Amino acid sequence: MTKLPGKLLRIALVFPPAMPPTSPPLGIAGLKSYLEAEANVEVRNFDLNLAYFQQAFGWIDDRRIRMRIKKMDIETTAGKVVAARSSFLGKEGLSRFFDLTDYNEHAGTYAAFSSVFNGLFDSFARRVLVGLPIPPLAGRFFDELIEPVRAFRPDLVGFSILFSQQLFFALALAKLCAAPPTWSGHALAGSPRALGEAPQIVFGGATFSVMPDPGRLLTGPVPVYLGDEPREVNIGQLIDYLIVGEGERGLEALARRAARGQAAVAGSQAYGIAAGERNDADESIPGLLHIKNGKAVRNPAEAALDLNALSLPDFSDFPLDRYHSPVPVLPYLSSRGCPWRRCAFCTHQKTYLNYREEDAATTAERLSALQEKYGVSHFCLIDEMVHPRRLGQIAAHIIRKDVQVYFAAYAKPSGFSPEVLERAHRAGLRLMMWGLESSSQRILDLMCKGTDANKMATILESSSKAGVWNLLFLIFGFPTETREEWVSTLDFVESLGSSVHALSRSRFVLLEGSEVFLNPQHFGIKRIIDRPQRDPVSIAYDYEVSEGLTQEEVSVMFREVLVRLSNVGRSPWFGQFREHMLLFASKRKSCRQD
Numbered sequence: 001m002t003k004l005p006g007k008l009l010r011i012a013l014v015f016p017p018a019m020p021p022t023s024p025p026l027g028i029a030g031l032k033s034y035l036e037a038e039a040n041v042e043v044r045n046f047d048l049n050l051a052y053f054q055q056a057f058g059w060i061d062d063r064r065i066r067m068r069i070k071k072m073d074i075e076t077t078a079g080k081v082v083a084a085r086s087s088f089l090g091k092e093g094l095s096r097f098f099d100l101t102d103y104n105e106h107a108g109t110y111a112a113f114s115s116v117f118n119g120l121f122d123s124f125a126r127r128v129l130v131g132l133p134i135p136p137l138a139g140r141f142f143d144e145l146i147e148p149v150r151a152f153r154p155d156l157v158g159f160s161i162l163f164s165q166q167l168f169f170a171l172a173l174a175k176l177c178a179a180p181p182t183w184s185g186h187a188l189a190g191s192p193r194a195l196g197e198a199p200q201i202v203f204g205g206a207t208f209s210v211m212p213d214p215g216r217l218l219t220g221p222v223p224v225y226l227g228d229e230p231r232e233v234n235i236g237q238l239i240d241y242l243i244v245g246e247g248e249r250g251l252e253a254l255a256r257r258a259a260r261g262q263a264a265v266a267g268s269q270a271y272g273i274a275a276g277e278r279n280d281a282d283e284s285i286p287g288l289l290h291i292k293n294g295k296a297v298r299n300p301a302e303a304a305l306d307l308n309a310l311s312l313p314d315f316s317d318f319p320l321d322r323y324h325s326p327v328p329v330l331p332y333l334s335s336r337g338c339p340w341r342r343c344a345f346c347t348h349q350k351t352y353l354n355y356r357e358e359d360a361a362t363t364a365e366r367l368s369a370l371q372e373k374y375g376v377s378h379f380c381l382i383d384e385m386v387h388p389r390r391l392g393q394i395a396a397h398i399i400r401k402d403v404q405v406y407f408a409a410y411a412k413p414s415g416f417s418p419e420v421l422e423r424a425h426r427a428g429l430r431l432m433m434w435g436l437e438s439s440s441q442r443i444l445d446l447m448c449k450g451t452d453a454n455k456m457a458t459i460l461e462s463s464s465k466a467g468v469w470n471l472l473f474l475i476f477g478f479p480t481e482t483r484e485e486w487v488s489t490l491d492f493v494e495s496l497g498s499s500v501h502a503l504s505r506s507r508f509v510l511l512e513g514s515e516v517f518l519n520p521q522h523f524g525i526k527r528i529i530d531r532p533q534r535d536p537v538s539i540a541y542d543y544e545v546s547e548g549l550t551q552e553e554v555s556v557m558f559r560e561v562l563v564r565l566s567n568v569g570r571s572p573w574f575g576q577f578r579e580h581m582l583l584f585a586s587k588r589k590s591c592r593q594d
Contacts, residue, residue: 090326215296
């Protein structure tokens with residue numbers, strides 16, 4: 001597609017806090033390469049999630065922020081937190097990083113600090129959003145965080161929101177990036193969007209794709225909770241555009257329209273026009289949510305269907321040596337959507353228009369190209385699920401191309417032969433993250449997992465024997481699950497012994513839009529209960545069951561088994577820091593020891 005003549009549009013793509021910054025964000029890396037190839041734009045990526053943690057640890061180190069965690073005093077907390085960051089950055093040497101005793105201590109400190117700090121600054125972000133006072137130090141923290149985006153002087157700022165916990169950070173930063181804030185005492189004075197010329201703001205990402213009704217964010221006030229107290233905010237007045245689904249086509253269309261100099265009316269601007277008025281051009285932008293006759297209208301999605309034609313993700317704006325992993329790990333997506341798409345608890349499949357794959361040869365070529373361009377040999381394939389045939393094909397092409405890479409992938413324990421797993425290991429597979437969920441065949445069938453409980457152990461043992469580490473995802477408390485089925489899953493996991501290298505365990509959460517939510521009676525749910533203090537993008541509900549463990553019983557039992565589960569595998573923290581687990585799994589041949 002030919003680029004348009006005229007103004008060079010400046011686009012800032014932002015990945016907001018707050019999640020562990022162990023690798024760079026793939027979404028905006030892919031969008032940058034796509035936009036710069038297709039439109040008349042200059043795109044710069046800002047990983048404000050990484051910047052947020054860099055500031056947080058730096059301010060703890062110089063005592064601008066003074067806090068306590070794990071019953072330690074301020075000085076001890078600061079020392080432990082800084083040591084944890086240094087370990088994750090590899091500053092203490094790889095030998096120290098790979099010492100599991102040291103690693104577990106540092107990971108526990110890192111996680112505890114992150115939890116407390118994120119909770120504190122999430123509350124500050126909410127207060128910024130609703131216009132309430134925050135401490136001057138917190139104001140300076142946010143101001144310093146957003147300043148690089150302001151300095152770029154973008155025409156359009158896009159926020160990529162992968163998880164719901166990023167929403168309030170993104171909204172507060174969007175409010176602040178329009179113009180420099182005026183801090184009066186403890187308060188943010190004035191509306192940044194009203195202070196002079198401001199960039200247009202677009203939100204997108206997987207969080208909005210899984211919402212059954214994202215239009216409610218634009219059509220009126222939504223509650224934002226500060227403790228138990230709700231405050232109403234018109235989110236639609238803070239953003240100009242909301243794109244749902246895969247973002248390439250929609251963001252490209254916005255950039256092209258802006259580059260042509262066409263006027264745009266969407267999101268917050270729609271509130272300033274007469275009823276029934278609209279910008280007809282809004283209807284041509286794929287995936288755009290806009291206001292029409294006072295109602296939110298969602299345009300049909302349009303995906304980049306040929307994945308082989310996409311440009312290589314552009315990670316050039318990210319300081320790869322500053323991510324909290326001693327050896328860089330890059331994310332890569334070789335397919336979009338899920339080839340199974342049937343799990344009753346899941347909403348992930350809604351993120352993409354349909355399932356499609358890039359050629360396995362293309363995957364091998366692109367991993368090789370990324371390795372050469374960035375000097376990185378570790379990759380996490382973040383495909384929803386890699387099926388056995390595809391893993392075998394990718395492995396064959398990597399081996400044929402003689403690429404020295406090490407990678408992780410997600411799959412379900414079904415259909416993987418020892419031969420496929422051995423070939424994948426030769427190609428560099430070192431970590432498989434398996435959606436096991438339960439060992440009960442009845443529960444697996446009710447979940448519509450499509451796995452045979454009698455074959456799972458053999459697959460996991462074959463994987464371990466091939467030299468691949470196994471991370472198991474478990475879901476406890478699926479509706480109608482009995483105490484006996486719960487215990488049988490625990491016993492099954494423990495019986496696997498050294499074939500299990502780590503666990504990621506969770507309680508069942510009823511999500512709006514999932515098959516369980518749409519047909520609750522089939523799953524033994526007699527009543528769905530809305531949650532108090534619901535955040536604007538939350539899709540989680542409480543429920544009552546007609547049989548099996550209640551939600552309350554699940555909560556109590558889950559807390560009781562956490563200690564037992566923490567003793568399974570190499571580290572209880574690998575489920576949270578998966579890039580680190582990949583490094584541990586591949587360290588003998590891929591990570592030079594100091």
